[in-house]
Amino acid sequence: MTTLVHQLISNSAKKTPNSIALQQKDQQLTYQELNSHISSVANVYKSLNVKAGDRIGIYLAKNFYNVEAMFACSQANAVFVPINPVLKAPQVQHIINDCQISVLVTNIARFTALQEILIALKSIKHIIITDLNDNNIKKVDSIDGVKIHCWRNLAQQNTTDTHELTTQGLTSNNSTILAPSEQLAAILYSSGSTGKPKGIMLSHKNLILGAQSVSKYLENTEEDRLLAVLPLSFDYGLNQLTTMFLVGGRCVLLDYLFANDVLKAVAKYKITGLAGVPPLWAQLIKTKWHEYSTQSLRYFTNSGGVLPVVVIKQLRSYLPQAKPYLMYGLTEAFRSTYLSPDEIDNKTGSMGKAIPNAEVLVLRPDGSECEVNEVGELVHIGPLVSLGYWQNIEATKQRFKATPSLAINCEKSPLAVYSGDFVKRDADGFLYFIARQDEMIKTSGYRVSPSEVEEVILQQANINEVVVLGIQDKELGQAIIAVLSLLDNSPLDENKVIERTLQQHCSLSLANYMVPKKFIILDSLPKNANGKLDRNLLKQQYDNTSQ
Secondary structure, X not given: OOOOOOHHHHHXXXXXXXXXXXEEOOEEEEHHHHHHHHHHHHHHHHHOOOOOOOEEEEEOOOOXXXXXXXXXXXXXXXXXXXXXXXXXXXXXXXXXHHOOOOEEEEOHHHHHHHHHHHHHOOOOOEEEEOOOOOOOOOOOOEEOOEEEEXXXXXXXXXXXXXXXXXXXXXXXXOOOEOOHHHOEEEEEEEOOOOOOOEEEEEEHHHHHHHHHHHHHHHOOOOOOEEEEOOOOOOHHHHHHHHHHHHHOOEEEEOOOOOHHHHHHHHHHHOOOEEEEOHHHHHHHOOOOHHHOOOOOOOEEEEOOOOOOHHHHHHHHHHOOOOEEEEEEEEHHHEEEXXXXXXXXXXXXXXXXXXXXXXXXXXXXXXXXXXOOOOOEEXXXXXXXXXXXXXXXXXXXXXXXXXOOOOOOOOOOOOEEEEEEEEEEEOOOOOEEEEEEOOOOEEEOOEEEOHHHHHHHHOOOOOEEEEEEEEEEXXXXXXXXXXXXXXXXXXXXXXXXXXXXXXXXHHHHHOOHHHOOOEEEEEOOOOEOOOOOEOHHHHHHHHOOOOO
Protein backbone atom coordinates (compact mmCIF):
# COMPACT_ATOMS: atom_id res chain seq x y z
CA MET A 1 0.00 0.00 0.00
CA THR A 2 1.30 3.45 -0.91
CA THR A 3 0.83 5.84 2.00
CA LEU A 4 3.84 8.14 1.74
CA VAL A 5 5.26 9.81 -1.35
CA HIS A 6 8.63 8.02 -1.37
CA GLN A 7 6.80 4.68 -1.40
CA LEU A 8 5.87 5.38 -5.01
CA ILE A 9 9.53 4.64 -5.72
CA SER A 10 10.19 1.91 -3.16
CA ASN A 11 7.12 -0.05 -4.30
CA SER A 12 8.22 0.10 -7.95
CA ALA A 13 11.74 -0.87 -6.86
CA LYS A 14 10.30 -4.07 -5.37
CA LYS A 15 8.30 -4.89 -8.52
CA THR A 16 10.79 -3.92 -11.24
CA PRO A 17 14.14 -3.07 -9.60
CA ASN A 18 16.08 -2.93 -12.85
CA SER A 19 13.65 -0.75 -14.81
CA ILE A 20 14.84 2.78 -15.56
CA ALA A 21 13.18 5.34 -13.30
CA LEU A 22 15.07 8.51 -14.25
CA GLN A 23 17.13 9.59 -17.19
CA GLN A 24 19.04 12.79 -17.98
CA LYS A 25 21.00 12.88 -21.21
CA ASP A 26 22.84 9.53 -21.22
CA GLN A 27 22.74 9.01 -17.44
CA GLN A 28 20.18 6.60 -16.03
CA LEU A 29 19.00 5.46 -12.61
CA THR A 30 17.08 2.23 -12.08
CA TYR A 31 14.33 2.09 -9.50
CA GLN A 32 16.61 0.07 -7.24
CA GLU A 33 19.41 2.66 -7.55
CA LEU A 34 17.07 5.61 -7.07
CA ASN A 35 15.51 4.00 -4.01
CA SER A 36 18.97 3.36 -2.54
CA HIS A 37 20.07 6.95 -3.19
CA ILE A 38 16.93 8.29 -1.53
CA SER A 39 17.59 6.16 1.54
CA SER A 40 21.12 7.58 1.76
CA VAL A 41 19.85 11.15 1.50
CA ALA A 42 17.20 10.46 4.14
CA ASN A 43 20.05 9.32 6.41
CA VAL A 44 21.88 12.55 5.58
CA TYR A 45 18.88 14.55 6.77
CA LYS A 46 18.69 12.56 9.98
CA SER A 47 22.43 13.08 10.57
CA LEU A 48 21.73 16.83 10.41
CA ASN A 49 19.11 16.38 13.14
CA VAL A 50 16.17 17.00 10.80
CA LYS A 51 12.97 16.27 12.70
CA ALA A 52 9.47 15.32 11.61
CA GLY A 53 7.77 18.23 9.90
CA ASP A 54 10.96 20.24 9.28
CA ARG A 55 11.01 22.05 5.94
CA ILE A 56 13.81 21.32 3.49
CA GLY A 57 14.28 23.63 0.50
CA ILE A 58 15.48 22.29 -2.85
CA TYR A 59 16.88 25.08 -5.05
CA LEU A 60 18.30 23.19 -8.01
CA ALA A 61 17.97 22.72 -11.72
CA LYS A 62 16.05 19.69 -12.94
CA ASN A 63 18.44 16.82 -12.18
CA PHE A 64 18.91 13.60 -10.19
CA TYR A 65 19.96 15.53 -7.06
CA ASN A 66 16.71 17.48 -7.15
CA VAL A 67 14.53 14.36 -7.32
CA GLU A 68 16.50 12.50 -4.66
CA ALA A 69 16.45 15.48 -2.29
CA MET A 70 12.67 15.84 -2.59
CA PHE A 71 11.62 12.25 -2.14
CA ALA A 72 14.13 11.65 0.67
CA CYS A 73 12.19 14.23 2.68
CA SER A 74 9.23 11.87 2.71
CA GLN A 75 11.35 9.00 4.02
CA ALA A 76 12.80 11.26 6.73
CA ASN A 77 9.33 12.56 7.74
CA ALA A 78 10.34 16.05 6.57
CA VAL A 79 8.54 18.42 4.19
CA PHE A 80 10.07 19.30 0.82
CA VAL A 81 9.84 22.83 -0.57
CA PRO A 82 10.86 22.90 -4.26
CA ILE A 83 12.11 26.35 -5.25
CA ASN A 84 11.97 27.33 -8.91
CA PRO A 85 15.62 27.50 -10.05
CA VAL A 86 15.02 30.67 -12.07
CA LEU A 87 14.01 32.71 -9.01
CA LYS A 88 16.41 35.39 -7.81
CA ALA A 89 17.78 35.91 -4.28
CA PRO A 90 15.00 38.24 -2.95
CA GLN A 91 12.29 35.76 -3.99
CA VAL A 92 14.18 32.80 -2.56
CA GLN A 93 14.64 34.75 0.67
CA HIS A 94 10.87 35.22 0.97
CA ILE A 95 10.20 31.49 0.53
CA ILE A 96 12.91 30.41 2.96
CA ASN A 97 11.83 32.84 5.67
CA ASP A 98 8.12 32.32 5.10
CA CYS A 99 8.17 28.59 5.82
CA GLN A 100 11.27 28.58 8.03
CA ILE A 101 13.39 26.24 5.93
CA SER A 102 16.13 24.69 8.06
CA VAL A 103 18.10 22.81 5.37
CA LEU A 104 18.72 24.07 1.84
CA VAL A 105 19.98 21.87 -0.99
CA THR A 106 21.50 23.82 -3.87
CA ASN A 107 24.56 24.13 -6.12
CA ILE A 108 27.60 26.44 -6.11
CA ALA A 109 26.21 28.99 -8.58
CA ARG A 110 22.95 29.51 -6.69
CA PHE A 111 24.69 29.41 -3.32
CA THR A 112 27.02 32.17 -4.50
CA ALA A 113 24.02 34.29 -5.52
CA LEU A 114 22.49 33.79 -2.07
CA GLN A 115 25.60 34.64 -0.04
CA GLU A 116 24.83 38.35 0.15
CA ILE A 117 21.49 37.63 1.85
CA LEU A 118 22.63 34.62 3.88
CA ILE A 119 22.57 36.55 7.14
CA ALA A 120 18.89 37.37 6.50
CA LEU A 121 17.93 33.70 6.24
CA LYS A 122 17.26 33.27 9.94
CA SER A 123 15.94 29.71 9.87
CA ILE A 124 18.69 28.11 7.76
CA LYS A 125 21.01 25.84 9.75
CA HIS A 126 22.57 23.76 6.99
CA ILE A 127 23.26 24.21 3.28
CA ILE A 128 24.11 21.14 1.22
CA ILE A 129 25.92 21.92 -2.04
CA THR A 130 25.61 19.23 -4.68
CA ASP A 131 28.65 20.11 -6.82
CA LEU A 132 31.02 21.13 -4.04
CA ASN A 133 34.44 19.48 -4.00
CA ASP A 134 38.04 20.28 -3.16
CA ASN A 135 38.76 21.45 -6.70
CA ASN A 136 36.11 24.13 -7.14
CA ILE A 137 35.91 25.94 -3.80
CA LYS A 138 37.98 26.50 -0.70
CA LYS A 139 37.05 24.40 2.30
CA VAL A 140 34.47 26.32 4.33
CA ASP A 141 32.73 24.86 7.37
CA SER A 142 30.28 27.67 8.00
CA ILE A 143 29.26 31.15 6.87
CA ASP A 144 27.25 33.53 9.06
CA GLY A 145 26.50 30.63 11.39
CA VAL A 146 25.20 28.38 8.60
CA LYS A 147 27.02 25.06 8.22
CA ILE A 148 28.10 24.27 4.66
CA HIS A 149 28.21 20.65 3.51
CA CYS A 150 29.37 18.74 0.45
CA TRP A 151 26.63 16.44 -0.89
CA ARG A 152 29.13 13.75 -1.91
CA ASN A 153 30.87 13.64 1.46
CA LEU A 154 27.61 13.48 3.39
CA ALA A 155 26.23 10.75 1.13
CA GLN A 156 29.38 8.65 1.54
CA GLN A 157 29.09 8.93 5.31
CA ASN A 158 25.48 7.73 5.22
CA THR A 159 25.45 4.80 2.81
CA THR A 160 24.16 2.23 5.27
CA ASP A 161 20.90 0.58 4.30
CA THR A 162 17.83 2.38 5.53
CA HIS A 163 14.81 0.34 6.43
CA GLU A 164 11.41 1.92 6.04
CA LEU A 165 11.30 4.65 8.66
CA THR A 166 8.55 4.51 11.25
CA THR A 167 5.93 7.15 10.61
CA GLN A 168 4.12 8.43 13.64
CA GLY A 169 0.97 10.50 13.40
CA LEU A 170 1.73 14.20 13.55
CA THR A 171 -0.26 16.72 15.50
CA SER A 172 -2.15 19.36 13.53
CA ASN A 173 -2.98 22.88 14.69
CA ASN A 174 -6.10 21.62 16.45
CA SER A 175 -4.12 18.93 18.33
CA THR A 176 -5.70 16.01 16.46
CA ILE A 177 -3.48 13.12 15.37
CA LEU A 178 -3.23 12.89 11.58
CA ALA A 179 -2.89 9.61 9.72
CA PRO A 180 0.41 9.35 7.80
CA SER A 181 -1.25 9.98 4.43
CA GLU A 182 -2.88 13.17 5.76
CA GLN A 183 0.42 14.63 6.93
CA LEU A 184 2.11 17.53 5.19
CA ALA A 185 4.44 16.29 2.43
CA ALA A 186 5.27 19.40 0.41
CA ILE A 187 4.81 23.15 0.20
CA LEU A 188 4.59 24.60 -3.31
CA TYR A 189 4.79 28.35 -3.70
CA SER A 190 2.36 30.03 -6.06
CA SER A 191 1.81 33.77 -6.42
CA GLY A 192 -1.47 35.19 -5.19
CA SER A 193 -3.30 38.08 -6.81
CA THR A 194 -1.87 40.41 -4.17
CA GLY A 195 1.24 40.26 -2.04
CA LYS A 196 4.07 37.76 -2.22
CA PRO A 197 3.82 34.07 -3.15
CA LYS A 198 1.88 31.86 -0.74
CA GLY A 199 2.90 28.35 0.26
CA ILE A 200 0.30 25.76 -0.70
CA MET A 201 0.38 22.76 1.64
CA LEU A 202 0.04 19.35 0.00
CA SER A 203 -0.39 16.12 1.92
CA HIS A 204 1.02 12.74 0.92
CA LYS A 205 -2.54 11.77 0.00
CA ASN A 206 -2.89 14.80 -2.29
CA LEU A 207 0.24 13.88 -4.24
CA ILE A 208 -0.38 10.13 -4.41
CA LEU A 209 -4.06 10.41 -5.30
CA GLY A 210 -3.19 13.05 -7.89
CA ALA A 211 -0.82 10.59 -9.56
CA GLN A 212 -3.45 7.86 -9.43
CA SER A 213 -6.15 10.11 -10.90
CA VAL A 214 -4.09 11.38 -13.83
CA SER A 215 -2.47 8.03 -14.65
CA LYS A 216 -5.94 6.50 -14.77
CA TYR A 217 -7.33 8.63 -17.58
CA LEU A 218 -3.98 8.85 -19.39
CA GLU A 219 -3.75 5.04 -19.13
CA ASN A 220 -0.12 5.19 -18.05
CA THR A 221 1.87 1.96 -17.72
CA GLU A 222 5.45 0.93 -17.00
CA GLU A 223 6.07 1.12 -20.76
CA ASP A 224 5.60 4.89 -20.77
CA ARG A 225 8.40 7.40 -21.06
CA LEU A 226 7.49 10.96 -20.06
CA LEU A 227 9.58 13.99 -20.95
CA ALA A 228 9.73 16.35 -17.93
CA VAL A 229 10.11 19.82 -19.45
CA LEU A 230 8.18 21.74 -16.78
CA PRO A 231 9.69 23.00 -13.49
CA LEU A 232 9.48 20.46 -10.67
CA SER A 233 8.34 23.33 -8.42
CA PHE A 234 5.04 23.31 -10.33
CA ASP A 235 2.40 20.76 -9.34
CA TYR A 236 1.99 19.95 -13.04
CA GLY A 237 5.74 19.37 -13.40
CA LEU A 238 5.99 17.41 -10.14
CA ASN A 239 3.15 15.19 -11.29
CA GLN A 240 5.25 13.96 -14.22
CA LEU A 241 7.49 12.31 -11.62
CA THR A 242 4.81 10.94 -9.31
CA THR A 243 2.78 9.54 -12.21
CA MET A 244 5.73 7.65 -13.64
CA PHE A 245 6.94 6.42 -10.25
CA LEU A 246 3.43 5.12 -9.49
CA VAL A 247 3.27 2.92 -12.60
CA GLY A 248 6.98 2.11 -12.80
CA GLY A 249 7.62 4.07 -16.00
CA ARG A 250 10.55 6.26 -17.03
CA CYS A 251 10.82 10.01 -16.55
CA VAL A 252 13.35 11.83 -18.74
CA LEU A 253 14.51 15.16 -17.28
CA LEU A 254 15.07 18.03 -19.70
CA ASP A 255 15.98 21.67 -19.27
CA TYR A 256 15.61 23.08 -22.77
CA LEU A 257 16.74 26.33 -24.39
CA PHE A 258 14.91 26.06 -27.71
CA ALA A 259 11.68 24.41 -28.81
CA ASN A 260 13.51 22.06 -31.16
CA ASP A 261 15.42 20.70 -28.12
CA VAL A 262 12.10 19.23 -26.98
CA LEU A 263 11.47 17.51 -30.31
CA LYS A 264 15.05 16.22 -30.39
CA ALA A 265 14.50 14.66 -26.95
CA VAL A 266 11.17 13.13 -28.01
CA ALA A 267 12.92 11.46 -30.93
CA LYS A 268 16.08 10.43 -29.04
CA TYR A 269 14.37 8.91 -25.98
CA LYS A 270 11.25 7.62 -27.78
CA ILE A 271 8.98 9.64 -25.50
CA THR A 272 5.37 8.45 -25.20
CA GLY A 273 3.88 11.34 -23.17
CA LEU A 274 4.56 15.08 -23.28
CA ALA A 275 3.04 17.72 -20.96
CA GLY A 276 3.26 21.41 -21.76
CA VAL A 277 1.79 24.86 -21.28
CA PRO A 278 0.36 27.08 -24.06
CA PRO A 279 3.54 29.14 -24.72
CA LEU A 280 5.56 25.96 -25.26
CA TRP A 281 3.01 24.55 -27.69
CA ALA A 282 2.93 27.89 -29.52
CA GLN A 283 6.70 27.64 -29.98
CA LEU A 284 6.59 23.99 -30.98
CA ILE A 285 4.14 24.44 -33.86
CA LYS A 286 6.72 26.75 -35.50
CA THR A 287 9.40 24.07 -35.35
CA LYS A 288 10.32 21.90 -38.35
CA TRP A 289 8.60 18.72 -37.24
CA HIS A 290 9.57 16.83 -40.40
CA GLU A 291 13.17 16.81 -39.15
CA TYR A 292 12.29 14.72 -36.07
CA SER A 293 10.71 11.33 -35.48
CA THR A 294 7.80 11.79 -33.06
CA GLN A 295 5.86 8.60 -33.80
CA SER A 296 6.53 7.30 -30.28
CA LEU A 297 4.22 9.94 -28.73
CA ARG A 298 0.87 8.40 -27.87
CA TYR A 299 -0.50 11.48 -26.06
CA PHE A 300 0.20 15.11 -25.19
CA THR A 301 -1.40 17.21 -22.44
CA ASN A 302 -1.94 20.91 -21.85
CA SER A 303 -2.57 22.85 -18.66
CA GLY A 304 -1.69 26.28 -17.28
CA GLY A 305 -3.99 28.17 -19.62
CA VAL A 306 -6.34 27.79 -22.57
CA LEU A 307 -4.76 26.27 -25.66
CA PRO A 308 -5.97 28.13 -28.78
CA VAL A 309 -7.97 26.05 -31.25
CA VAL A 310 -5.55 26.86 -34.07
CA VAL A 311 -2.65 25.49 -32.01
CA ILE A 312 -4.54 22.29 -31.18
CA LYS A 313 -5.37 21.82 -34.86
CA GLN A 314 -1.73 22.25 -35.88
CA LEU A 315 -0.46 19.88 -33.19
CA ARG A 316 -2.95 17.22 -34.21
CA SER A 317 -1.78 17.51 -37.82
CA TYR A 318 1.82 16.93 -36.68
CA LEU A 319 0.85 14.16 -34.25
CA PRO A 320 -2.05 12.23 -35.80
CA GLN A 321 -1.23 9.17 -33.69
CA ALA A 322 -1.18 11.07 -30.36
CA LYS A 323 -4.24 11.72 -28.23
CA PRO A 324 -4.64 15.33 -26.97
CA TYR A 325 -5.73 15.85 -23.36
CA LEU A 326 -6.75 19.39 -22.39
CA MET A 327 -6.56 19.85 -18.63
CA TYR A 328 -7.48 22.50 -16.09
CA GLY A 329 -6.27 22.71 -12.53
CA LEU A 330 -5.08 24.83 -9.65
CA THR A 331 -2.33 23.92 -7.20
CA GLU A 332 -4.81 24.22 -4.32
CA ALA A 333 -6.60 21.14 -5.68
CA PHE A 334 -4.16 19.71 -8.21
CA ARG A 335 -6.02 18.94 -11.48
CA SER A 336 -9.75 19.56 -11.54
CA THR A 337 -10.97 18.72 -15.04
CA TYR A 338 -9.88 17.26 -18.36
CA LEU A 339 -11.38 16.98 -21.82
CA SER A 340 -11.30 13.48 -23.25
CA PRO A 341 -9.65 13.22 -26.70
CA ASP A 342 -12.89 11.70 -27.96
CA GLU A 343 -14.66 15.02 -27.30
CA ILE A 344 -12.09 17.43 -28.81
CA ASP A 345 -14.12 17.94 -31.98
CA ASN A 346 -17.52 17.88 -30.30
CA LYS A 347 -16.74 20.27 -27.45
CA THR A 348 -14.41 22.88 -28.93
CA GLY A 349 -13.04 25.20 -26.26
CA SER A 350 -14.22 23.05 -23.35
CA MET A 351 -12.12 22.27 -20.28
CA GLY A 352 -13.99 18.99 -19.94
CA LYS A 353 -15.37 17.33 -16.84
CA ALA A 354 -14.05 16.44 -13.39
CA ILE A 355 -11.06 14.10 -13.21
CA PRO A 356 -11.29 10.85 -11.20
CA ASN A 357 -11.51 11.44 -7.42
CA ALA A 358 -12.81 14.99 -7.91
CA GLU A 359 -16.19 16.68 -7.92
CA VAL A 360 -16.69 20.09 -9.51
CA LEU A 361 -19.59 22.50 -9.01
CA VAL A 362 -20.44 25.84 -10.62
CA LEU A 363 -21.90 28.11 -7.95
CA ARG A 364 -23.46 31.53 -7.62
CA PRO A 365 -22.20 33.96 -4.94
CA ASP A 366 -25.00 32.79 -2.63
CA GLY A 367 -23.77 29.18 -2.86
CA SER A 368 -26.59 27.87 -5.04
CA GLU A 369 -25.83 25.90 -8.18
CA CYS A 370 -25.83 27.66 -11.54
CA GLU A 371 -28.17 26.67 -14.33
CA VAL A 372 -26.97 25.40 -17.70
CA ASN A 373 -24.80 28.05 -19.44
CA GLU A 374 -24.98 30.35 -16.43
CA VAL A 375 -21.60 31.75 -15.40
CA GLY A 376 -20.46 31.02 -11.86
CA GLU A 377 -17.39 30.18 -9.78
CA LEU A 378 -15.77 26.78 -10.15
CA VAL A 379 -15.62 24.96 -6.80
CA HIS A 380 -13.50 21.83 -6.40
CA ILE A 381 -14.52 19.15 -3.90
CA GLY A 382 -12.89 15.88 -2.86
CA PRO A 383 -9.68 14.35 -1.46
CA LEU A 384 -7.45 16.28 -3.88
CA VAL A 385 -8.19 19.54 -2.05
CA SER A 386 -4.97 20.66 -0.38
CA LEU A 387 -4.40 21.53 3.28
CA GLY A 388 -4.53 25.30 2.71
CA TYR A 389 -1.88 28.03 2.76
CA TRP A 390 1.15 27.78 5.01
CA GLN A 391 0.70 29.95 8.12
CA ASN A 392 -1.86 32.13 6.36
CA ILE A 393 -5.16 31.61 8.11
CA GLU A 394 -6.95 34.54 6.48
CA ALA A 395 -6.02 33.53 2.93
CA THR A 396 -6.99 29.93 3.70
CA LYS A 397 -10.42 31.01 4.97
CA GLN A 398 -11.03 33.02 1.81
CA ARG A 399 -10.36 30.11 -0.57
CA PHE A 400 -11.08 26.98 1.51
CA LYS A 401 -14.62 26.79 2.81
CA ALA A 402 -17.10 24.23 4.06
CA THR A 403 -18.22 21.88 1.32
CA PRO A 404 -21.66 22.90 -0.02
CA SER A 405 -24.42 20.56 1.18
CA LEU A 406 -25.47 19.88 -2.41
CA ALA A 407 -22.14 18.15 -3.11
CA ILE A 408 -22.23 14.37 -3.51
CA ASN A 409 -19.13 13.97 -1.33
CA CYS A 410 -20.23 16.50 1.30
CA GLU A 411 -19.76 14.21 4.31
CA LYS A 412 -16.47 12.67 3.15
CA SER A 413 -14.89 15.97 2.09
CA PRO A 414 -15.38 18.69 4.72
CA LEU A 415 -13.49 21.39 2.77
CA ALA A 416 -13.91 22.69 -0.77
CA VAL A 417 -11.61 25.07 -2.61
CA TYR A 418 -13.16 28.05 -4.37
CA SER A 419 -11.04 28.56 -7.48
CA GLY A 420 -11.71 32.23 -8.18
CA ASP A 421 -12.31 31.26 -11.83
CA PHE A 422 -15.58 31.90 -13.63
CA VAL A 423 -16.86 29.04 -15.79
CA LYS A 424 -20.11 27.77 -17.27
CA ARG A 425 -21.47 24.27 -17.83
CA ASP A 426 -23.36 23.16 -20.94
CA ALA A 427 -26.35 20.82 -21.10
CA ASP A 428 -24.04 17.78 -21.36
CA GLY A 429 -22.09 18.76 -18.26
CA PHE A 430 -18.97 20.04 -20.04
CA LEU A 431 -17.26 23.08 -18.54
CA TYR A 432 -16.03 26.20 -20.33
CA PHE A 433 -13.59 28.73 -18.88
CA ILE A 434 -14.81 32.35 -18.92
CA ALA A 435 -12.41 34.52 -16.94
CA ARG A 436 -10.27 34.84 -13.82
CA GLN A 437 -11.77 36.50 -10.82
CA ASP A 438 -8.50 38.10 -9.75
CA GLU A 439 -5.90 40.07 -11.65
CA MET A 440 -3.31 37.33 -11.86
CA ILE A 441 -1.08 37.44 -14.92
CA LYS A 442 -0.35 34.15 -16.66
CA THR A 443 2.75 34.39 -18.84
CA SER A 444 4.80 31.56 -20.34
CA GLY A 445 2.86 29.12 -18.18
CA TYR A 446 3.74 30.99 -14.96
CA ARG A 447 1.34 32.80 -12.67
CA VAL A 448 2.67 36.22 -11.73
CA SER A 449 1.37 38.57 -9.05
CA PRO A 450 1.23 42.17 -10.39
CA SER A 451 1.87 43.58 -6.93
CA GLU A 452 5.10 41.59 -6.58
CA VAL A 453 6.48 43.18 -9.76
CA GLU A 454 5.14 46.61 -8.74
CA GLU A 455 6.92 46.33 -5.41
CA VAL A 456 10.27 45.87 -7.18
CA ILE A 457 9.66 48.79 -9.56
CA LEU A 458 8.72 51.09 -6.68
CA GLN A 459 12.14 50.46 -5.14
CA GLN A 460 13.45 53.03 -7.62
CA ALA A 461 13.42 56.47 -5.99
CA ASN A 462 11.92 58.42 -8.89
CA ILE A 463 8.80 56.27 -9.35
CA ASN A 464 5.49 57.81 -8.28
CA GLU A 465 2.87 55.20 -9.16
CA VAL A 466 2.90 52.00 -11.17
CA VAL A 467 0.40 49.47 -12.48
CA VAL A 468 1.60 46.14 -13.86
CA LEU A 469 -0.70 44.50 -16.39
CA GLY A 470 -0.96 41.30 -18.38
CA ILE A 471 -1.68 42.05 -22.03
CA GLN A 472 -2.80 39.50 -24.61
CA ASP A 473 0.15 38.03 -26.47
CA LYS A 474 0.21 35.27 -29.09
CA GLU A 475 3.53 33.83 -27.90
CA LEU A 476 3.37 34.25 -24.13
CA GLY A 477 -0.34 34.02 -23.44
CA GLN A 478 0.04 37.34 -21.64
CA ALA A 479 2.95 39.77 -21.82
CA ILE A 480 3.78 41.89 -18.78
CA ILE A 481 3.89 45.67 -19.16
CA ALA A 482 4.39 48.34 -16.52
CA VAL A 483 2.56 51.66 -16.77
CA LEU A 484 4.02 54.27 -14.43
CA SER A 485 4.37 57.91 -13.55
CA LEU A 486 7.42 59.71 -12.18
CA LEU A 487 7.78 62.03 -9.23
CA ASP A 488 9.29 64.64 -11.56
CA ASN A 489 8.42 64.96 -15.24
CA SER A 490 11.40 64.16 -17.43
CA PRO A 491 12.28 64.83 -21.09
CA LEU A 492 11.58 61.97 -23.51
CA ASP A 493 15.28 61.20 -23.90
CA GLU A 494 15.64 60.90 -20.13
CA ASN A 495 12.57 58.65 -20.01
CA LYS A 496 14.36 56.18 -22.28
CA VAL A 497 17.26 56.07 -19.81
CA ILE A 498 14.79 55.47 -16.96
CA GLU A 499 13.20 52.62 -18.90
CA ARG A 500 16.59 50.96 -19.41
CA THR A 501 17.40 51.43 -15.72
CA LEU A 502 14.11 49.83 -14.70
CA GLN A 503 14.72 46.93 -17.08
CA GLN A 504 18.11 46.28 -15.52
CA HIS A 505 16.80 46.67 -11.97
CA CYS A 506 13.95 44.21 -12.55
CA SER A 507 16.29 41.73 -14.23
CA LEU A 508 18.44 41.66 -11.09
CA SER A 509 15.51 41.24 -8.69
CA LEU A 510 12.99 39.12 -10.57
CA ALA A 511 12.89 35.88 -12.51
CA ASN A 512 13.19 36.51 -16.25
CA TYR A 513 9.56 35.62 -16.93
CA MET A 514 8.45 38.31 -14.42
CA VAL A 515 10.40 41.19 -15.99
CA PRO A 516 8.06 43.58 -17.87
CA LYS A 517 8.48 43.53 -21.64
CA LYS A 518 7.70 47.23 -21.85
CA PHE A 519 7.70 50.27 -19.55
CA ILE A 520 5.25 53.04 -20.39
CA ILE A 521 5.77 56.41 -18.68
CA LEU A 522 2.77 58.75 -18.35
CA ASP A 523 2.37 62.16 -16.73
CA SER A 524 -0.21 60.63 -14.36
CA LEU A 525 -2.20 57.42 -13.99
CA PRO A 526 -6.02 57.39 -14.17
CA LYS A 527 -8.07 56.92 -10.99
CA ASN A 528 -11.53 55.47 -10.51
CA ALA A 529 -14.40 56.93 -8.48
CA ASN A 530 -12.93 55.52 -5.28
CA GLY A 531 -9.60 57.23 -5.87
CA LYS A 532 -7.85 53.97 -6.71
CA LEU A 533 -5.68 53.40 -9.75
CA ASP A 534 -7.98 52.38 -12.60
CA ARG A 535 -6.45 49.10 -13.71
CA ASN A 536 -9.37 48.18 -15.96
CA LEU A 537 -9.11 51.42 -17.93
CA LEU A 538 -5.38 50.98 -18.40
CA LYS A 539 -5.82 47.36 -19.48
CA GLN A 540 -8.40 48.39 -22.08
CA GLN A 541 -6.11 51.13 -23.32
CA TYR A 542 -2.99 48.98 -23.69
CA ASP A 543 -4.47 45.62 -24.54
CA ASN A 544 -2.84 45.62 -27.98
CA THR A 545 0.49 47.05 -26.85
CA SER A 546 2.42 43.78 -27.01
CA GLN A 547 1.13 42.66 -30.39
